Structures are given as C-alpha cells and as structure tokens.
Amino acid sequence: MLGAPGAGKGTQAVRMAVELGVPHISTGDIFRKNLKEGTELGKKVQGYLNSGGLVPDELTCDIVADRLQEADCANGYILDGFPRSIPQAEMLKAFLAKRGEKIDAAFNIDVPDEEIVDRLSARRTDPETGAIYNLKFSPPPADVAARVIQREDDKPETVLARLRTYHETTEPIIEWYGKEGVLKNVDSRSASPDEVYARVMAIARAM
Numbered sequence: 001m002l003g004a005p006g007a008g009k010g011t012q013a014v015r016m017a018v019e020l021g022v023p024h025i026s027t028g029d030i031f032r033k034n035l036k037e038g039t040e041l042g043k044k045v046q047g048y049l050n051s052g053g054l055v056p057d058e059l060t061c062d063i064v065a066d067r068l069q070e071a072d073c074a075n076g077y078i079l080d081g082f083p084r085s086i087p088q089a090e091m092l093k094a095f096l097a098k099r100g101e102k103i104d105a106a107f108n109i110d111v112p113d114e115e116i117v118d119r120l121s122a123r124r125t126d127p128e129t130g131a132i133y134n135l136k137f138s139p140p141p142a143d144v145a146a147r148v149i150q151r152e153d154d155k156p157e158t159v160l161a162r163l164r165t166y167h168e169t170t171e172p173i174i175e176w177y178g179k180e181g182v183l184k185n186v187d188s189r190s191a192s193p194d195e196v197y198a199r200v201m202a203i204a205r206a207m
C-alpha cells in the first residue's frame with residue numbers, strides 16, 4: 001500500500017488485511033512499538049522517527065525480511081509503509097525472488113499535498129487499541145475521545161519534513177512499480193475512507 005504520509009494507506013491496509021484474512025505489516029507500527037518498549041531497535045530508530053527522516057534501508061529491510069518469514073505470512077500479507085525507497089523496493093524484490101514470490105499489486109493511494117497537511121493535523125490514535133481516528137472524517141466515539149493522542153510525528157513541524165522525505169525518496173517507487181507492471185493507482189482526492197476502500201477492492205477483485 002503506497003501513498004504519502006496521511007493519505008490514508010494505513011486505514012485501507014488494515015481493512016483489506018482483515019477482509020482477506022492476511023497480516024497487516026506496518027514498518028511504522030513495528031518501529032513505534034520498539035520505541036515505546038525501549039528495545040535496542042527502538043533506541044536505534046528514535047532519532048529518525050522524531051525528525052521525520054527515514055530509518056536506514058538495510059536495517060528496515062532486515063526487520064521486514066524477518067517478519068515475512070513468520071508462519072502467518074504464508075498466504076500473503078499487506079505491506080504498509082514499506083518499501084519507502086528504490087533500494088528498499090529492489091531489496092524486497094530480490095528477497096521475494098529467492099523464495100519464488102513477487103508483489104502482486106502496489107496500490108497507490110493518491111491524495112494531493114494540500115489535503116495531506118489537513119488530514120495529518122486532524123489524525124488521532126487511541127493509545128489503548130491503536131485505532132486511528134480523524135477529528136474531521138471519523139471522530140472517536142465518546143468513550144474514547146478523552147484518551148486519544150496526536151502522534152508525535154503528526155505535529156506540524158515534522159509533517160512538513162515527512163512530506164519532503166516522501167517526495168524526495170519515496171515517490172519515485174510509484175514509477176518503479178509502474179515499470180514492474182503491478183501499479184494500481186487509486187484516485188483518492190476528496191474521497192472518504194469508505195469510497196477509497198470500495199475503489200481499492202474493486203481493483204483487487206478484478207485482478
């Protein structure tokens with residue numbers, strides 16, 4: 001699942017994974033969990049997450065390769081927030097090729113920049129369940145509203161840095177997956193999460 005930070009790719013990826021009964025693998029979630037638990041990996045990645053920069057490719061790819069070897073990945077998985085650079089896309093391709101596998105589809109959740117900043121500033125997370133809400137589009141239920149928090153890296157200074165990183169380093173992989181013949185562009189401008197999901201699943205069913 002590809003897209004700028006705040007495009008809604010996490011929401012789509014979780015929903016699709018539940019419907020298809022396959023794991024949702026988010027490198028951002030893995031890094032944040034390690035950060036919270038104060039693990040060695042958490043200490044290594046802290047600076048990158050807090051500045052809105054990318055964790056080095058090698059380290060990120062090692063984490064993903066370990067995760068993809070777990071038993072629950074045998075029937076497929078939805079990758080969310082990975083790959084995020086051409087070297088990561090190349091490493092993933094090589095890793096999968098050794099196992100006789102390949103990526104079937106790369107969905108690009110396409111949202112213009114001006115919408116992104118709006119969306120990220122309204123995004124909130126429930127620290128107890130990890131559920132993602134948006135104060136504008138999908139506000140938290142009353143019993144959850146008091147405990148939702150804003151992700152440290154959704155604060156305005158870091159949002160701009162993350163968008164810059166996205167355009168410089170991540171966006172080129174859209175064209176890369178186009179050349180691989182698996183790119184599925186999902187026009188998500190001004191669309192609700194339900195509308196985007198309907199578009200994603202229509203494409204997936206037609207494959």
Ligand code: AMP
Binds near residue numbers: 005027054056081082
């Ligand atoms: P996300 O939740 O996907 O927005 O990721 C949050 C942060 O984790 C990013 O801003 C990066 O610092 C780091 N991160 C997540 N995925 C990757 C990746 N594939 N490569 C490098 N850094 C990543």
